[in-house]
Amino acid sequence: MAASKASRIGEEIWKTRIDKVNAELVTLTYGTIVAQLCKDFEDDYPEVNRQLDKMGYNIGLRLIEDYLAKSNTMKRCSNFRETADMISRVGFKIFLNITPQVTNWTADNNSFSLVFDENPFADFVELPDDGRAQNELWYSNILCGVLRGALEMVQMQVEAHFISDVLRGNDTTEMRVTLIRYIDDELPPEDD
Amino acid sequence: MSAAIPSVACLGVIGRNNNPLHISIFPSYDPLANAFTPIRNPLQFSLLLSSTIDVFDLRSKNSTASGDYGLLHAIDDRLAAYGFETNTGVRMVCIVDMRGRRVEAGGSGAVGPSAAALGAGGGGAAAPSMSASSLGAGSGGPSSLAGSSAAAATARSAVGSVGAGLRDAELKPVFRAMQSAYVRLLQNPFYDPDEHAPLGGKGGKRITSKKFGDAMKRIGEAWTPGVTTL
Amino acid sequence: MVVYSFYIFDRHTECVYVKSWMPPQVPGTPAPVLSTGSDNAKLIFGTVFSLRNMVRKLGGDDDAFISYRTGQYKLHFYETPANLRFVMITDTGSASMRNVLHQIYINLWVEYVVKNPLAPVEHKGGAGVNNELFELGLDQFIRGLM
Numbered sequence: 010m011a012a013s014k015a016s017r018i019g020e021e022i023w024k025t026r027i028d029k030v031n032a033e034l035v036t037l038t039y040g041t042i043v044a045q046l047c048k049d050f051e052d053d054y055p056e057v058n059r060q061l062d063k064m065g066y067n068i069g070l071r072l073i074e075d076y077l078a079k080s081n082t083m084k085r086c087s088n089f090r091e092t093a094d095m096i097s098r099v100g101f102k103i104f105l106n107i108t109p110q111v112t113n114w115t116a117d118n119n120s121f122s123l124v125f126d127e128n129p130f131a132d133f134v135e136l137p138d139d140g141r142a143q144n145e146l147w148y149s150n151i152l153c154g155v156l157r158g159a160l161e162m163v164q165m166q167v168e169a170h171f172i173s174d175v176l177r178g179n180d181t182t183e184m185r186v187t188l189i190r191y192i193d194d195e196l197p198p199e200d201d
Numbered sequence: 202m203s204a205a206i207p208s209v210a211c212l213g214v215i216g217r218n219n220n221p222l223h224i225s226i227f228p229s230y231d232p233l234a235n236a237f238t239p240i241r242n243p244l245q246f247s248l249l250l251s252s253t254i255d256v257f258d259l260r261s262k263n264s265t266a267s268g269d270y271g272l273l274h275a276i277d278d279r280l281a282a283y284g285f286e287t288n289t290g291v292r293m294v295c296i297v298d299m300r301g302r303r304v305e306a307g308g309s310g311a312v313g314p315s316a317a318a319l320g321a322g323g324g325g326a327a328a329p330s331m332s333a334s335s336l337g338a339g340s341g342g343p344s345s346l347a348g349s350s351a352a353a354a355t356a357r358s359a360v361g362s363v364g365a366g367l368r369d370a371e372l373k374p375v376f377r378a379m380q381s382a383y384v385r386l387l388q389n390p391f392y393d394p395d396e397h398a399p400l401g402g403k404g405g406k407r408i409t410s411k412k413f414g415d416a417m418k419r420i421g422e423a424w425t426p427g428v429t430t431l
Numbered sequence: 432m433v434v435y436s437f438y439i440f441d442r443h444t445e446c447v448y449v450k451s452w453m454p455p456q457v458p459g460t461p462a463p464v465l466s467t468g469s470d471n472a473k474l475i476f477g478t479v480f481s482l483r484n485m486v487r488k489l490g491g492d493d494d495a496f497i498s499y500r501t502g503q504y505k506l507h508f509y510e511t512p513a514n515l516r517f518v519m520i521t522d523t524g525s526a527s528m529r530n531v532l533h534q535i536y537i538n539l540w541v542e543y544v545v546k547n548p549l550a551p552v553e554h555k556g557g558a559g560v561n562n563e564l565f566e567l568g569l570d571q572f573i574r575g576l577m
Contacts, residue, residue: 033388040390047391070552074545077512078537084493085512133388135412162442162513194514197444197476 012094018080019102026079027103032129039130043148047137054145061147065154073159076100085163089188090114092165093121096156096186105129109184122172125149125182136176143178147171156186164192205230207367208301209421210240210280212379213250217290217398220405224250225417229301240279240298253282253294261286269376271369283369285376291398293379295372302425371426378431382416432525434573435504438472439540439560442514444480446472447554450566452573475518479508497529511536531576539568 042064046057076082080099086092093111101107107129113122130149136142147153153169160167166189173179208230214223226246228237241249256273270284279300285293386392386408398405408414420431439448449472479496486496498507500523509517509532517532543565544550554560 037388037390040388044390044393067552071545073513074511074515074541078541082512133385133390135389135391135410137391138409138411164514195443197473197480 015098019099058150061150062154065151066158069155069158073162120187123184205300210298211246211296213294215292223408227421229298283372378420386413433522435520438518440516
């Protein structure tokens with residue numbers, strides 16, 4: 010499916026089928042979760058990243074169904090490039106009203122970057138000034154988990170992680186998504 | 202020919218427990234040295250801010266719904282403190298230096314009238330003006346507290362003229378901008394308001410946010426009389 | 432049109448939901464022999480799984496198995512991209528139920544089961560969905576068709 014068509018679909022769904030919610034409510038809710046995790050794990054940021062990823066994974070497992078229902082998707086993407094376009098132009102569009110850029114493809118078309126020009130989760134946020142958070146915490150790491158969970162449900166095993174974040178002082182916020190393999194259909198257990 | 206116009210000398214934020222949350226100090230123009238230097242040292246500004254707490258408390262009994270306290274007190278013929286209180290008990294103080302900045306006369310039209318009004322006020326209180334400026338310029342010797350309060354006392358006669366030089370409404374944009382910066386600070390999930398003003402307790406940590414500090418710096422530097430948005 | 436029974440299979444090939452609407456016995460006519468025991472669910476899954484694979488092999492990856500008909504009943508099949516499979520068994524005269532199954536997925540399954548945060552995502556070990564709203568909504572929807 011052409012990228013422009015995906016954009017049109019995303020726009021259409023966003024306008025007509027999505028219940029809107031106050032953006033600050035979302036930002037503050039997510040912020041509270043991250044801040045509380047930091048408190049609960051005593052500023053063990055790698056662990057906070059893991060927890061966020063896990064939460065995202067559980068969200069992704071469900072969110073994909075909502076995505077499929079709202080977008081009326083009947084068939085699979087024909088390749089990973091199409092998948093990337095759908096993630097950005099339909100998925101991110103309808104759930105967060107943003108369309109991160111899909112760039113930096115590897116030659117084998119199995120790995121790409123999502124560059125976030127805006128990130129509604131990170132509005133207002135300043136990372137703790139303890140000398141470690143800037144290097145260890147991936148504030149929006151929940152998004153990696155969401156992608157991993159959602160794509161697993163449509164039979165793609167992927168690995169996703171952030172490689173830069175404006176909150177850390179980088180120029181861009183960039184997530185790297187890599188396809189590991191397509192998961193085969195599960196077969197019914199053999200009868201004894 | 203040049204004229205002096207008001208500028209922000211200090212912005213202070215005071216927490217619910219009367220604890221200092223934030224102080225930003227801005228240099229004023231010193232015509233003797235032809236340079237910009239703060240007209241009080243940080244300790245003196247801190248004491249000036251503390252002294253406003255009493256005025257807040259006194260006036261809080263019949264406070265206005267808007268939280269705008271207007272002119273709290275005129276410290277001498279140059280400095281005047283204006284206040285604002287949020288419904289959550291956070292106080293914001295703006296200390297204005299009535300001659301903190303220099304403009305070339307005949308520059309912009311907006312600056313002209315207010316500078317002229319100030320000139321008249323300053324002329325009416327010539328003697329205390331001298332003592333105050335010598336105090337401000339005398340950064341070499343540690344100016345005693347008693348001295349500064351005495352200067353404030355002698356300057357009290359000039360209160361009317363200093364207050365008249367700047368309408369309370371002129372400070373509104375400053376407080377509006379300070380409040381929205383404070384709201385943005387609260388929206389940062391890593392800022393824990395309880396740490397900065399423990400319930401029922403005393404004290405509290407200062408604000409360490411760089412963003413908030415930058416916002417205060419921007420507000421203090423951008424404001425001049427007549428500015429409507431910051 | 433009569434709907435006899437309805438099945439949902441998850442991506443682990445587990446039957447997570449069964450429901451039957453057996454018509455009241457009319458004296459003198461033989462009842463269709465369609466029970467809903469767990470063996471039947473396994474048989475049905477095996478059948479539709481094989482048929483779907485066969486259809487794809489013959490018609491290409493984008494081809495979809497939609498239904499088959501016997502002398503007694505018609506079986507309708509719908510599979511989502513997340514490998515959730517919906518199966519409905521109706522009388523032989525009914526039209527395509529693909530759209531109906533799609534509606535059940537969108538309006539009932541996603542809304543009531545997936546979006547219930549306290550319900551597990553996967554229904555392992557044959558526990559199946561036990562969701563009152565889904566149950567009621569489905570029953571109402573099917574009865575509305577008949």
